Amino acid sequence: MATAPSVAVLGAGSWGTALAALIARHGHPVVLWGRDAECVAAIDARHENPHYLPGIALPESIRATTDLQTALRDADLVLVVVPSHAFAETLRTLAPHQPAHAGVAWATKGFEPGSGRFLHEVAADILGEDVPLAVVTGPSFAKEVAIGLPTALTVHSDTPEFAQSVADVLHGPAFRAYTGNDMVGAELGGAMKNVLAVATGVADGMNLGLNARAGLITRGLNEMLRLSAAIGAQPETLMGLAGLGDLVLTCTGDLSRNRRLGLALGRGQSIDDAVREIGQVVESVQTADEVMRQAERHGVELPISRAVQAVLHGEITPADGLRQLLARDQKPEYPETLFR
Ligand SMILES: NC(=O)C1=CN([C@@H]2O[C@H](COP(=O)(O)OP(=O)(O)OC[C@H]3O[C@@H](n4cnc5c(N)ncnc54)[C@H](OP(=O)(O)O)[C@@H]3O)[C@@H](O)[C@H]2O)C=CC1
Numbered sequence: 633m634a635t636a637p638s639v640a641v642l643g644a645g646s647w648g649t650a651l652a653a654l655i656a657r658h659g660h661p662v663v664l665w666g667r668d669a670e671c672v673a674a675i676d677a678r679h680e681n682p683h684y685l686p687g688i689a690l691p692e693s694i695r696a697t698t699d700l701q702t703a704l705r706d707a708d709l710v711l712v713v714v715p716s717h718a719f720a721e722t723l724r725t726l727a728p729h730q731p732a733h734a735g736v737a738w739a740t741k742g743f744e745p746g747s748g749r750f751l752h753e754v755a756a757d758i759l760g761e762d763v764p765l766a767v768v769t770g771p772s773f774a775k776e777v778a779i780g781l782p783t784a785l786t787v788h789s790d791t792p793e794f795a796q797s798v799a800d801v802l803h804g805p806a807f808r809a810y811t812g813n814d815m816v817g818a819e820l821g822g823a824m825k826n827v828l829a830v831a832t833g834v835a836d837g838m839n840l841g842l843n844a845r846a847g848l849i850t851r852g853l854n855e856m857l858r859l860s861a862a863i864g865a866q867p868e869t870l871m872g873l874a875g876l877g878d879l880v881l882t883c884t885g886d887l888s889r890n891r892r893l894g895l896a897l898g899r900g901q902s903i904d905d906a907v908r909e910i911g912q913v914v915e916s917v918q919t920a921d922e923v924m925r926q927a928e929r930h931g932v933e934l935p936i937s938r939a940v941q942a943v944l945h946g947e948i949t950p951a952d953g954l955r956q957l958l959a960r961d962q963k964p965e966y967p968e969t970l971f972r
């Protein structure tokens with residue numbers, strides 16, 4: 633029988649730890665790399681990540697380390713799960729130690745802050761065109777995956793065999809992993825839903841009602857579809873797990889940090905206090921700027937995302953944002969050219 637591929641998971645936050653647990657339960661040797669020695673020691677010795685997934689028992693087979701070279705030594709697959717602001721830096725550190733035969737996948741959501749580059753562009757730039765690359769995305773709260781609740785997500789790559797091999801590692805009794813070949817659409821969906829989750833959080837924090845929430849989710853999907861069409865992504869990617877699926881989850885599920893940020897802002901809390909209270913990565917804070925940079929580059933108007941960006945920068949209040957959105961001109965629901 634063929635041996636199960638070994639996986640190095642880089643990033644020992646909630647999502648990296650949950651994915652390491654999932655993959656280890658599927659019988660793969662897993663080494664989890666984190667930068668916090670205390671957290672790494674607890675995972676190794678007590679099989680718990682006390683900071684990010686307290687009280688959840690992790691498989692005893694997971695080995696954790698703060699040494700990147702150790703993590704990469706026997707890896708057949710590298711799975712990067714650091715926040716977007718640490719993505720390029722992590723790849724630059726890993727590049728010299730990258731095992732020749734191993735492909736690199738990531739479950740990070742967002743763009744490169746500052747440049748607005750897609751993460752697959754950053755990865756190809758740093759690792760070279762010969763390393764197979766894939767993005768892992770979809771509706772998946774870390775805590776639910778860590779405790780083994782059923783989840784579906786999707787793996788997109790320009791190399792179909794690599795997408796399949798990553799999906800094979802993730803797929804299991806309670807986890808469905810689909811595949812696709814639209815990295816742009818998959819990354820765009822995962823990034824935009826974080827911004828749109830803030831919008832629905834704000835609306836719910838202001839008690840605007842369920843109609844407003846459904847309207848924002850649907851018009852948010854419309855923003856995803858229009859920007860993705862301008863960039864050249866496949867519309868079905870945005871209608872699937874990477875877009876609509878993750879949008880619904882993050883806009884309605886209180887486990888979402890981005891939604892919780894919106895809720896706090898809608899209730900009048902300051903952004904600094906809200907982010908501090910959440911105590912984990914809130915990707916929308918930087919992603920809103922990068923989504924708007926993409927929108928401007930491609931000449932696409934995104935009123936909800938723009939309002940979120942303005943609220944996050946303190947340029948307008950949530951009440952101003954609501955007034956602006958309600959005062960917009962009437963128009964057809966879809967541009968005539970969208971699906972043609
Ligand atoms: N949590 C979830 O449910 C999901 C998250 N994601 C995505 O996964 C990515 C990671 O998020 P998540 O795990 O949730 O975040 P968390 O806030 O739970 O953890 C962040 C982790 O990243 C580490 N980190 C921060 N900065 C750096 C750096 N410069 N170099 C190396 N490591 C760093 C932190 O280390 P330290 O503790 O030392 O600060 C911590 O281990 C994000 O892009 C997120 O959108 C995607 C799907 C689901």
Ligand SMILES: O=C(CO)COP(=O)(O)O
Nearest residue numbers: 770771772773888889890
């Ligand atoms: O990406 C996620 C679920 O798919 C997690 O969302 P948050 O980062 O908003 O918690």
